[in-house]
Amino acid sequence: MAMIENDNILLEQFFQEAATQQLEDNGFSERVSQAIERSAVHTSRFNLYAHLWTLFCIVVAFAVFLFTQGWNVLVTYATVFLTNVEVFLRTLPVAFDPAVLVSQFSSLSPQSSVLSPLFTILLSLMVLMVFSIIGLTRWVSRWV
Amino acid sequence: MTSLSDLSLVTQVAVLGNQKAFDKLVVKYQSPVRRFFLHQTGGDSQLSDDLAQDTFIKAYTHIRQFRGASSFSTWLMRIAYNVFYDYCRKVESSGWKVEGEYPTADISSSSPHLQPSTLKMDIHTALAILKPDERTCITLQLIDGRPIDEIASITGMPSGTVKSHLSRGKEKLVNYLKQNGYDRK
Numbered sequence: 001m002a003m004i005e006n007d008n009i010l011l012e013q014f015f016q017e018a019a020t021q022q023l024e025d026n027g028f029s030e031r032v033s034q035a036i037e038r039s040a041v042h043t044s045r046f047n048l049y050a051h052l053w054t055l056f057c058i059v060v061a062f063a064v065f066l067f068t069q070g071w072n073v074l075v076t077y078a079t080v081f082l083t084n085v086e087v088f089l090r091t092l093p094v095a096f097d098p099a100v101l102v103s104q105f106s107s108l109s110p111q112s113s114v115l116s117p118l119f120t121i122l123l124s125l126m127v128l129m130v131f132s133i134i135g136l137t138r139w140v141s142r143w144v
Numbered sequence: 145m146t147s148l149s150d151l152s153l154v155t156q157v158a159v160l161g162n163q164k165a166f167d168k169l170v171v172k173y174q175s176p177v178r179r180f181f182l183h184q185t186g187g188d189s190q191l192s193d194d195l196a197q198d199t200f201i202k203a204y205t206h207i208r209q210f211r212g213a214s215s216f217s218t219w220l221m222r223i224a225y226n227v228f229y230d231y232c233r234k235v236e237s238s239g240w241k242v243e244g245e246y247p248t249a250d251i252s253s254s255s256p257h258l259q260p261s262t263l264k265m266d267i268h269t270a271l272a273i274l275k276p277d278e279r280t281c282i283t284l285q286l287i288d289g290r291p292i293d294e295i296a297s298i299t300g301m302p303s304g305t306v307k308s309h310l311s312r313g314k315e316k317l318v319n320y321l322k323q324n325g326y327d328r329k
């Protein structure tokens with residue numbers, strides 16, 4: 001026990017000077033400050049290039065959209081979607097009539113048109129939710 | 145009080161991007177960080193300053209990741225430890241053998257203002273007989289005066305591993321000092 005204590009004292013004495021040693025700055029902090037400024041300039045330049053690349057991608061995507069007449073495709077899909085909504089709303093009182101539902105599900109008719117608009121709406125909501133989550137995640141990641 | 149002022153400076157850097165506040169942290173912690181590297185590199189002051197600079201730049205760029213779970217000093221030393229081991233891996237892949245050696249064995253490359261006495265040279269020579277992990281644990285405890293749980297937090301080792309590194313390192317050092325007649329001084 002006494003030997004271990006002696007060993008510890010020996011080590012403490014050996015490292016005593018090193019433990020109290022304070023290194024002079026000698027311009028080190030200034031060099032770090034300048035390096036950080038250089039690093040910040042580099043980072044801001046990288047961010048600028050990243051933004052320019054994003055802008056380029058958006059412009060290209062917009063050009064492709066125009067050249068492939070993407071607007072017509074969108075109008076077609078919107079028309080189909082709105083028609084489905086209209087059909088759903090018109091058939092809503094019938095769709096939720098228990099008697100009709102029972103008869104439709106019991107027959108398992110493949111031509112059942114009642115669930116189709118409902119399915120379209122649910123699908124649209126799911127797509128909307130997925131896009132909202134992606135957008136929200138990207139927005140949050142920018143600030144974290 | 146110290147950690148409170150550190151926290152205030154860190155907040156200024158993280159929230160307001162105040163680089164002057166970070167400069168104050170650099171001035172405050174340059175000595176322990178550079179000293180840590182000096183002892184890991186066998187007193188190579190040029191290499192130590194380069195590694196210390198990398199450490200502070202990393203601390204600045206990742207300052208928003210500081211959650212205040214430990215003190216700023218511990219967080220900074222953890223970055224320093226990682227910077228040193230990244231450097232070791234890089235040097236090791238180019239042929240340097242880690243065990244029992246410094247990444248740069250050329251102690252004579254140290255600058256005069258950091259090597260004023262023979263005793264410091266002796267410390268580096270004594271530390272050279274240790275394995276890197278033992279050397280890190282020994283310097284953090286015997287020179288920086290950090291407790292075992294803090295050393296574990298810095299190195300990412302379990303406390304038991306730190307204790308065994310300390311025990312083996314101390315044993316080697318005591319034998320070395322006794323062989324060189326330090327116990328008779």
